[in-house]
Amino acid sequence: MAGEVAVEGAAAATEVPDSNQQSHKLERKWTFWFDNQSRPKQGAAWGSSLRKVYTFDTVEEFWCLYDQIPKPSKLPANADFHLFKSGVEPKWEDPECANGGKWTVTSSRKANLDSMWLETLMALIGEQFEESDEICGVVASVRQRQDKLALWTKNATNEAAQMSLGRKWKEIIDVTDKISFSFHEDLRREKSAKSRYSV
Ligand code: MGP
Numbered sequence: 001m002a003g004e005v006a007v008e009g010a011a012a013a014t015e016v017p018d019s020n021q022q023s024h025k026l027e028r029k030w031t032f033w034f035d036n037q038s039r040p041k042q043g044a045a046w047g048s049s050l051r052k053v054y055t056f057d058t059v060e061e062f063w064c065l066y067d068q069i070p071k072p073s074k075l076p077a078n079a080d081f082h083l084f085k086s087g088v089e090p091k092w093e094d095p096e097c098a099n100g101g102k103w104t105v106t107s108s109r110k111a112n113l114d115s116m117w118l119e120t121l122m123a124l125i126g127e128q129f130e131e132s133d134e135i136c137g138v139v140a141s142v143r144q145r146q147d148k149l150a151l152w153t154k155n156a157t158n159e160a161a162q163m164s165l166g167r168k169w170k171e172i173i174d175v176t177d178k179i180s181f182s183f184h185e186d187l188r189r190e191k192s193a194k195s196r197y198s199v
Pocket of ligand 1 (some may be wrong): 092093143
């Protein structure tokens, strides 16, 4: 699939700097993931096209990857691009995500999607969120209806932590409209489940 080849090829071709030579170490390791659902195989289970792209833990590796990997605006419809903490899979089924949820922000302009994506990536790897332990990662979803970003968090029932994360994220991506938080557990039961919090 074109998008998948582009993303995986870019990462494979990337000459990522040796992390020992230029050691601006990040607080933790992060992994880019990609899911190209633009041409789903009939009967394929959700997640069967989800792929790990690259794991990194230095500032230099991040910029190198960021430059090589397509921006969300260049991805085909129905693709998802993720940056998650290393060891956490971007799935409801992952133990770190299972009791979590997500703040979602929609974007009607591609340029806006790209800039919010970059601001969020930098905030995550730069540990700008006070409740950084509460975070699983971020997903950019390209959709026919409306593109969106979702910040996945761990303990959906911890309302105070979610509200604080939601407020901080809006500041980071410079959004003033209301954003909503949904529990994965609700979405698992019903695709159009009501959101639980908004900020
Ligand atoms: P989505 O892509 O997160 O929502 O989930 P969106 O973008 O509103 O919907 P879309 O139809 O426009 O893509 C869409 C569907 O994918 C869900 O209703 C689930 O059936 C499935 N799905 C999504 N996620 C994130 C998961 C997951 O983590 N695990 C499983 N098993 N299914 C998932």
